[in-house]
Amino acid sequence: MRDDHPESPQGAAVPRRPGSRRSFLRTGSFTVTAAALGTAGASAALTAPASAVPMTAVESARLAGRPIALTPACDGHETPAAMEGPLFKPESPERTDLVTPGVTGVGLELTGTVYDTTCRPLPGTLIEFWQCDQNGDYDTIGFSLRGHQYTNGRGAFRLRTIVPRDYTGRWGTRAPHIHTQVQTPGGPVLITQLYFPDDTRAYGRDFARLNASDGLINRACTIALTRTTEGSYNGAFDFVVKTTAP
Numbered sequence: 001m002r003d004d005h006p007e008s009p010q011g012a013a014v015p016r017r018p019g020s021r022r023s024f025l026r027t028g029s030f031t032v033t034a035a036a037l038g039t040a041g042a043s044a045a046l047t048a049p050a051s052a053v054p055m056t057a058v059e060s061a062r063l064a065g066r067p068i069a070l071t072p073a074c075d076g077h078e079t080p081a082a083m084e085g086p087l088f089k090p091e092s093p094e095r096t097d098l099v100t101p102g103v104t105g106v107g108l109e110l111t112g113t114v115y116d117t118t119c120r121p122l123p124g125t126l127i128e129f130w131q132c133d134q135n136g137d138y139d140t141i142g143f144s145l146r147g148h149q150y151t152n153g154r155g156a157f158r159l160r161t162i163v164p165r166d167y168t169g170r171w172g173t174r175a176p177h178i179h180t181q182v183q184t185p186g187g188p189v190l191i192t193q194l195y196f197p198d199d200t201r202a203y204g205r206d207f208a209r210l211n212a213s214d215g216l217i218n219r220a221c222t223i224a225l226t227r228t229t230e231g232s233y234n235g236a237f238d239f240v241v242k243t244t245a246p
């Protein structure tokens, strides 16, 4: 099922349960917003809970006092918000690995850190991810390619997933993107979408053309990608968010 699709039976908003984690998110007292940045790649598959997330490449470099190449990290600019779209589903499973049985596609290991606007890492931050699959379809029945996790004590997260495909719906053909919500404890929700560089190679699609023709894209929310020898990708994206309501 395509996100934003006018013919979708769920084309309207997905029902939300009162008292859900989502509604808690909506009534919090901090703020979140993000800025796209970061680089460095991640590696290693992850199935461990968010609390046990291993150090990212950026963190390892910092700890060892090594220079962090190509990593702008945090500059204090909030990550831009974006439209949520109609296919968010509350009560997603808590997990860092979205590659469940039946999910195929070009692998993506996404890592990053959530910072406040003074560039302090934010532990315990809730991050929701949802996306379409390699065919451009969203799972509106179950929770395939949907999940939430919390940043670890260093404000870091790690997600194992696949590169989504483009799809055509209410807003025309959408460039491949991952929907995301970020919320510090008790804070407001940042809703945004993460995109892929023009030279991304997946599913025989022309990412440069898809990105150029998507009127909703925000290039500031582009994931930094490095291709692995296996043909999958390591990606990095740091969020910068407010921690108090405006």
Ligand SMILES: [Fe+2]
Pocket (backbone or CB within 6 Å): 003, 004, 085, 174, 177, 179
């Ligand atoms: Fe979407």
